[in-house]
Amino acid sequence: MSLHDECRETLGDCVINTNKQHFSFLFYTLVTIYLIFASTLTFCATEQVLYLSDNDARSKPSALMAYYADDTNLLNIHDISSDAYRSKFIALNGKSSLGFSSSVIWSRIVIQNDTNQLKWYLRFLYPGIDQLAIYTPNSAGDYDSQTRSFHEDFSKREIEDRLMSFHLPTPAGMQQVIYLRFQTNSSISLHSKILSEQEWVHTRVSEAFYHALLYGALVLIIIVSLIFGYISRSTQYFYVLVVCLGFTLSNGLYDGYIQSLFGIYTGLATFFPISVFGLSCAMVALVSYLRDAMPEFKNKRLCTYSYYLICSFWGALLIASAVGSNNTYLFVLTIFGYMGSAIYALISAWVSYLTGNKKSRYLIVGLSFMVLGLVAHGGRVLGLFDYDLIGFDGFRFGTTVLVLTMMVSMQDYIRELQRDAEKGTKKFKMLFENMVDAIYLVSIEGKIVDVNTAAQRIEGRYLNELTGEDFISESMLASNPENQEKLMQAIHDAGEGSLTQVELMLPEKGSQPCYMNASIALYHVDEAQDLQVLINCRDISESKQQQLNINSIASTVSKHTGGAFFDELALCLADISQRDYVIIGAYTDDIHDKIKSIAFCVRGEIVDNITYDLLGTPCKNVLANGEGIYQNNIRAIYPNDEFLSENDINSYMGKPLVDSRGELIGIIAILDSLPFENESLEDIVNIFSSRAAAELERLNSDQHLNEAQQKLALHVENTPLGVLQLNIHNDIVEWNESAHRIFGYDKYEVLGISAGNTIFLGMSDVELGRLLSNKEKTIWHHLDKSGREIICEWFITPLISGNEELGYAALVVDITNERQILSALQRKQIEQSEVLNSMTDAVITIDEEGTILSLNPASEQLFRYTKSEMLGSNVKLLMADTATIYNDDYWKNYVSKSTARIIGSGREIEGKRKNGEVFPIQIKISELSKNAEGKRRFIGSCHDLTHAKLQEQQIRQMGKMEAIGKLTGGFAHDFNNLLGIITGYTDLLSNLLYGEDKEQQYLKEINHALNRGAQLTKKLLYLSKKRPLEATVVNLNYIIEGMEHVLSCAMTPMIDIKFDIDKRVNLINIDPYFLEDSVLNLCINAMHAMNNHGTLSIATKASVSVDRLLALQHHVTEGLYSILIVSDTGCGMSEAVQAKIFEPFYSSKGNMGTGLGLSQVNSFIQQSNGFIHVDSSLGKGSTFSLYFPLNVEQNTENVTPNDEVEGREILEVPGNETVLLVDDEEMLLKAAAECLEQNGYHIISTTSPIEALEIIKNKNISLMVSDVIMPNMDGYELADQAKEVKPELKIQLVSGFTNSSAEQQAHALSQNVLNKPYKLKTLLERVRNILDS
Secondary structure, three states, X not given: OOHHHHHHHHHHHHHHHOOHHHHHHHHHHHHHHHHHHHOOOOOXXXXXXXXXXXXXXXXXXXXXXXXEEEOOOOOOHHHHOOHHHHOOOEEOOOOOEEEOOOOEEEEEEXXXXXXXXXXXXXXXOOOOOOEEEEEEEOOOOOEEEEEEEOOOOHHHOOOOOOOEEEEEXXXXXXXXXXXXXXXXXXXXXXXXXXXXXXXXXXXXXXXXXXXXXXXXXXXXXXXHHHHHHHHHOOHHHHHHHHHHHHHHHHHHHHHOHHHHHHOOOOOHHHHHHHHHHHHHHHHHHHHHHHHHHOHHHOOOHHHHHHHHHHHHHHHHHHHHHHHOOOOHHHHHHHHHHHHXXXXXXXXXXXXXXXXXXXXXHHHHHHHHHHHHHHHHHHHHHOOOOOOOOOOHHHHHHHHHHHHHHHHHHHXXXXXXXXXHHHHHHHHHHHHHHHOOOEEEEEEOOOEEEEEOHHHHHHHOOOHHHHOOOEHHHHOHHHOOHHHHHHHHHHHHHHHOOOOEEEEEEEEEEOOEEEEEEEEEEEEOOOOOOOOEEEEEEEEOHHHHHXXXXXXXXXXXXXXXXHHHHHHHHHHHHHHHHOOOEEEEEEEOOOOOOEEEEEEEEEOXXXXXXOEEEOOXXXXXXXXXXXXXXEOOOHHHHOOOOHHHXXXXXXXXXXXXXXXXXOOEEEEEEEEEOOOOOOOHXXXXXXXXXXXXXXXXXXXXXXXXXXXXXXXXXXXXXXOOOEEEEEEOOOEEEEEOHHHHXXXXXXXXXHOOOEHHHOOOOOOOHHHHHHHHHOOOOEEEEEEOOOOOEEEEEEEEEEEEEOOEEEEEEEEEEEOHHHHHHHHHHHHHHHHHHHHHHHOOOEEEEEEOOOEEEEEOHHXXXXXXXXXXXXXXXXXXXXXXXXXXXXXXXXXXXHHHHOOOOOEOOEEEEEEEOOOOOEEEEEEEEEEEOOOOOOOOEEEEEEEEOHHHHHHHHHHHHHHHHHHHHHHHHHHHHHHHHHHHHHHHHHHHHHHHOOXXXXXXXXXXXXXXXXXXXXXXXXXXXXXXXXXXOOOEEEEHHHHHHHOHHHHHHHOOOOEEEEEEOOOOOOEEEEOHHHHHHHHHHHHHHXXXXXXXXXXXXXXXEEEEEEOHHHHHHHOOOOEEEEEEEEEEOOOOOOHHHHOOOOOOOOXXXXXXXXXXHHHHHHHHHHHOOOEEEEEEOOOOOEEEEEEEEEOOOOOHHHOOOOOOOOOOOOOOOOOOOEEEEEOOOHHHHHHHHHHHHHOOOEEEEEOOHHHHHHHHHHOOOOEEEEEOOOOXXXXXXXXXXXXHHOOOOEEEEEEOOOOOOHHHHOOHHHHHOEEOOOOHHHHHHHHHHHHHO
């Protein structure tokens, strides 16, 4: 039954047994509790003056008090009485209990003595206060103090009292403010009384009288419980005793009587564990008492669980109070545990009463008083209710009433036990008189005290005739000397506490002797009566005769076995039972529908066996149900049984025969025309049915053994295996036809001949003995009779009888053909294995569940698992999580429907190595033939696509860079043309305004902007690798030191920049402008990674060696390198982000970045024959190390910081030749023409290459200056055609973007192209140099 069902059953019992009287009793009890409980509530009041003439106010001065909680515990009377704290006091408003608090509580009350009495007492009614001080004003304007503590000797107090009492000096007609200071670990109660001297004396006397009554009642109950408990040995008195002792100990400690009695005053902290011990014992004893008094609850799991829960709670609380500190939590737990246990006890008593246990009505009354006192006391301690008589004194009274009602309930329980004992005595007397066995009560001296009716029949006399007679000399049981001796010894042993049994033989009843079994034991009713001997006599004549019959049958049948055994058993059973028919039969077949007799006795003679059809017979019922006895009229029950009708059978007894495996194998049946009366016959049949079953099982086993031997001989002769048997001398003694077929020898040729001279020709006796002693399968090579070599497999078994070895039995199989086939198959497997092992792709075979069956070495290299780890595992072990999601559904679909998406074709998926690395693979799967068990198999190859994917990614990267090159090339061409126009006219204007300082300054700023624009286009061309770097030898340290100011301006103020410059010479061959741009790019990225605050570190290292392995990894040459290191303390990067940071347009900043910065840096480093190493992890920042080849040949004296020397360029490089200018940008054309004309040259200009060819044909042109990129015809084509027209013509090409093909790069003019934007002075110098060359 479940706990829920148990609760429902318990409540249901309450409802069923509840009547109007029960509900009325419950109603009035609850109303009484409410009225008493309500009386504990007090009305609120405000702080006022207490007049001593007001008796009501003096009975409860706390109603007029105010309080303040000092959380610091540091304030003194002068602090608390100051004006600063006066307004902080809070009126109690009638409440006298503040519950638990760790603070010091200050209380204030205003008292005015409007009487003539001067001697007053202030008495606090709550004894559990650790320390209390009262401060009263004196004439000096200060305060006098009186202090009381719980741990001081009560007799040594100024006022000897167990409670804290103080003298209250109150001059007549004066008003005083009195302060009180409370400090305690227990509940803080301000309930007190102000008493006059007469009231003080009266209160002390009344209290002593009241407590004397209560404690006297408890002590009286303790004494009574001890006396009655000792007499009755009842555990319930023990529980009452423990409850009284527990309550007395707890209340005595609380009231201070225990301390006064033993003279121990150590405070609440010491006595609290002792008080908890008393309460624990009392409450556990209380619930144990209820459990014994209400046995109907012992079998209810809900009540059992509640009982153990309460016991466990009090045990745990007791341990906690003993080892823990005296803290608030333990006080609160004690109060709630106290109330909970009492309420549980009250509810249990009510439920018991409502279910019919009338004894519980007394407990309900006592528990109700106790619960009332507990609730009021607990509410007062917790600060919920006010303190009055129903509080602690009510609880004290309630516990006393409870113990009294427990005693009353116990007396009721004892009276009920007495009534039950009287009923038991009557019942025993009735049983005594009506027992079948003869019973004698004999005194220890041997006199007959009492006998029952059966004993009177044996003796042939009545009770009044036997009482007082000597048992040994007068009883029929002691009618012969042997019986007398046995009985005397047995009575003596019984007197010493032994139980004795003796067998007695009485005079014969008719033709049979009478046997009695007497059990003799000491009989003790109570201490008021003398000891007696109880003699119980049972007639065992029938069982004795049965034992004799059994011994007779056993003696007869033990001399026979087989059919003779069953015949003798049938004859014995017929003789003992005096019945006409005895049949012992066995099943005829496996269907078990017929029985064939193996012994059939008819009227004392064995006759021929019969076969008996079981359908519609009592034997069928016996075999189905285990046994059957039909004492009379069996033909009416089985009318269709012909055997019963033909032989006039009326009674039947049957017992099935069961073998050692528990299976039915036959039956014993006894039949007769007369009814059955002999009950002992059934026991005899039961005993010998087991022996008959064992004999029948043995017969069946022998029969089966003979049949098995015949079958074995037939099998040996016809088996395809050669069967041989050798004796201890290795001579062949058995040889079947298959052995003749294998070795070629006829049986007559080998029988009696040593195996060493025939089939093991040439083998020594030692070798032959080693072969024959090998119990394992053995392969041996032989020569048959014709001399042909054959291979045979031998299975040899030693023949041992006891410890004697008789020879060997052997089975021989010719495996010559199998071995030849196996050798060919092994060669083929070796070839296939060599092919698989040489393959670079992984090859794996699996079954239809995905279990790996085999694999080649490439599989171990690809997936990094060992062969043993993969074999037997599911193939999903080698797949990434994304691939395993669909694997199960795919295989299930393919195996069930043969719908293939992979089988016979290839597919790309993600594989997973042992270390968790995911990589792409190409799989191809084919289905193999089914294995020997009919399961489908599959073979798959796995090709690693990692390298192919990397090449594909590189091709995409090259495509991206090509697209960028085309985009930036076109942009740079147009932008350089614009810059060239501005540069040209700026140079012209600068030359025109020579001497104007202000205007020259403006032009200088314009030139700075033009230089920056030119650098920008140059950088774009570097990114697309359309223009080589303009490298020069610089000192890396100078470049970094020169950037300090720029970097400090570019970074936010929250970023701390640290420089660590290697002071050694650090020369590298690079483009300084691009180096500065790269450093600035890395620093700005670092600032973003640090979220605008952190540490940025820039360091240089000179002469760092790069070995061959690192050089090959980064596709550079080994040697000495200079390193520029940029580190930050930012968020760091994952491995996935690090793999993409150098891709164009990739940005980890989202829309905030262009994705070109690091790509430009990487392009610049690669074109400078260096490389970048990145070290970063999430949350730990990033470090970029830029490696540049160290220039060790440059003279360090010629390397200076990269300072620009700016000044006015004078455009004076004169000439008088004719120059042809060709450019599709007309404004740039005009600027160049103006400059050349100012220096004396004759200028012809055109924007069309076609027109330029015409001019060359028709004009005497000394030099052609042509743009490279023009519509319809580029500069190289124009130059070639111009040379054809005029071979001596000198040519200068100009370009803002060189997207040269291979042929153009091989052109002679490609080495001397003038890059846009150019300075006009550069143009003049280039023109002059070409013309002069």
